[in-house]
Amino acid sequence: MNRLGRPFLQAIAYAAFAVTVGYFASMPPYRYADARVASVKISLSHAADKVAPCVQLTQEEIAELAANMRRTETCERQRLPLLFEFDVDGARVLTIEAPPSGVWGDGPSSIYERINLDPGRHRITVRLRDTARTEGWDYIKSEEVVLEAARYFTITFKEATGGFNYR
C-alpha cells in the first residue's frame, strides 16, 4: 500500500462508520401510530367485591378464637373478577373479564387497552360489573364524543368520583 493509499482507505472506512452510526441513529423513521386515526385508551384499576359476603361470627365462635385473633366477622379473601364492556355506536368492541391481582386473588383488577377508532362523532358506552350479580351492570356511562385524529381519548374509572370519566 503506497503512502497515500492507506489514508485514503482509512478516510473511506471512517466515513462509512460515520454514515452507519448517523443513519441508523435516526433513520428510517418509525411509524408508531397512524396519524389519521384517534386512539382510545381505557385504563382502570378497581377492586371488585369479595367472592362471598362477610359472615358475622357468633359470640361462641368469637370466644373459640385466640385472644389476639378475635374479630366480629370473617371474610373470604378472594375477589370477583371485573366484567367490562366497551361499545362504539352500539357495536361491541371489547369485552374483558379482568381477574383480581395478587397470588391469592385479593388485589384490584386492572384493565389497560389502547384501541384505534376513526375520528369524528361517536357514541361510546362503557359498562362495568364489580359485584356477584349475573344480570345488569354496576356502572354504566354512555356519551356522544368527538374523537380527533392523532389524539388520545382516555376512559378512566374512579369509584370515589362516581365511576367512569371521559377525557
Added chain:
Amino acid sequence: MAKLKHFFRILFVRAEYAFDTAFGQQCNPLSWLGALGWYFFWIVAGTGVYLYIFFDTGITDAYASVEYITNDQWYAAGVMRSLHRYASDALVIVVVLHLLREFSLDRLRGKRFFAWLTGVPALFFIYLCGISGYWLVWDQLAQLIAIATTEWLDALPFFAEPIANNFLNSTTLGGRFFTLMVFIHIFAPLFMLLLMWVHIQRHARARVNPPRPLAIGTAITLILLSLIHPAVSQGPADLDVVPTELAFDWYYLAAYSLLDIIPGGQLWLVIVGGLVLLALFPWLPPQKSAPAAVVSLDNCNGCARCFDDCPFGAISMVRRSDGKGYETEAAVSLENCLSCGLCVGACPTATPFRRATEIVPGIQLPEYPITALRESTVAASRQFGEGPRVLVYTCEYSGADKLRSEGAQVITMPCIAMLPPSFIDFALSRNLADGVVLAGCAEGDCYYRLGGHWTLQRLNGERDPYLRKRVDRSRVCFMRTRPGSGKQRTAEFAGFAATLADLPPVSHKKSRDE
C-alpha cells in the same frame, strides 16, 4: 453451532484482511473492538457529565433545558449531546461486533467462559442506559418510549396496577417516573462500569485503550458527524397527542418496533430467553480443555518470568514448598490456565541445549513437552529439499502452516510465544536450518492476547529470555499474519528465503551449554 462460527469466521477473515490493508495490523479496528467499547463508554460518560450541568431534571423543564443545550449552546453542549448519542450508538456497534468476533474465534468456551458470561449482563445495562437516556429528553420520542416501555412492562405479571397509567394523559403526568429514569441513567452506567471491570478480570494487562491513531480517528469522525448531523429533539412531549412517525434510533429502540408484531409478554420471553441462551453459549457444546501447564520444582528457581508473561493471570508466585533456597515458586491455577504455553517460552530452563535426553524445564505443557519440540526441530531439519532451508515455528491460529513446502518445514504450537528464543539459536548454530521464521497472529490480535508482543520483545532483547546476541538477525524473520492474508504471507516468506539464498552457509557453533 460450529457451522455458524465458521460462517462468521469467514466474514471476519475477509473484513480483517480489508481493514489490515487500510489501517495496518497494529490499528485494525477489528483487533480492538473491546478497547473501542471502553473508549466509547468514556466518551459517553465524559459528555454525560458535561450535559448534566445544563440539564434540568424536572419533567416540566427537561425539554427546555435540552433545547438550550442543543440550540443556544450548540458549539459546546450541543456537540456534546450529539457525541453522547453517537458514541452510545458506536458502543452498540462495537459490542455486537466484539461478541460476534469472539464467538467466531471460539474464544468463549472452556476456561474462557468468564469474559463471555460477564459480558452478557453488560448488554442489558447498555440498553438500560440508552433507553433511559432517550426518556430524559422528554420530547415526542421520549413520550413514545415512556408509553411503549410502561405498556411493555405491564405485560409482566408484577404490577398490581398498570404503570402505563403514569402516562395516560397530560393530567396524570407526574415527575415520579421521570425522576426514577434520571437515577437509572446515572446509576446504570456505574453498574455497567463495574461489570466491564469484572469482564476483564481474568485478563492480565487487559487492553482498555485503543491505539492512539485509532482513538483520534474515531473521535474526529464522531465530532464531524456531530457537527454535520447534530442530534436534535422531536418536539415537546404531549400526552394528549399520539406520537405517529418519528426519527428512531434503531441501535437502541429496535425492540420497540417488534411490539407491533409480537405481544409484549412473548417479546420478554424472546429477549430474556435469548440472553440466557447467549450466556450458555460457552457450554454449547462444552469444550475439553487441554491439560494446564505443570511446574517442575526441581527446575524452578522462582524467577517469576512465567508469572510476568501469563496473559490470563493463571500463574502466581507462592512461598517455596520444597525447602530449596529460593523464596518463591510458580503455581498454576487450573481454572485459569489456557495451556497457551507463553510461560514455557518465558522459562529460562526451557532450552534445547541442555544435555539431558529428556529436558524438563521449570514449567511446561504436558501436551507439548520441550523435549518433543527439540525432537520435532531436529526431525524437521532432515526433511528439507533443495534451496534455503527455512524452519517455520508457528501458532495454531496464524494460518502460516500453509507455508509448508520443500524448503519450509513447519512446527506448530499453541502460541508462537511458547517457543523459547534459545530454539532459534539451537536451529541455526546446529546448522539445522538456514533461517528461522516465527509466524504468530496478526499484530494486536494474538489468540492468546500477548504472545506476539512478548515474542517481539524477546527477539529485540527487551524481555527475558532474550535471543542471544550471537544469533545472526538476518536469518530470523518474525512474521505476523492472519488466515486470510495468504498472499502477503507467501510474498513475505519468499522475500526472506531470497535473502537467505544470498547469505553464506551457516556454520556449526557450540553453545556454552554444550
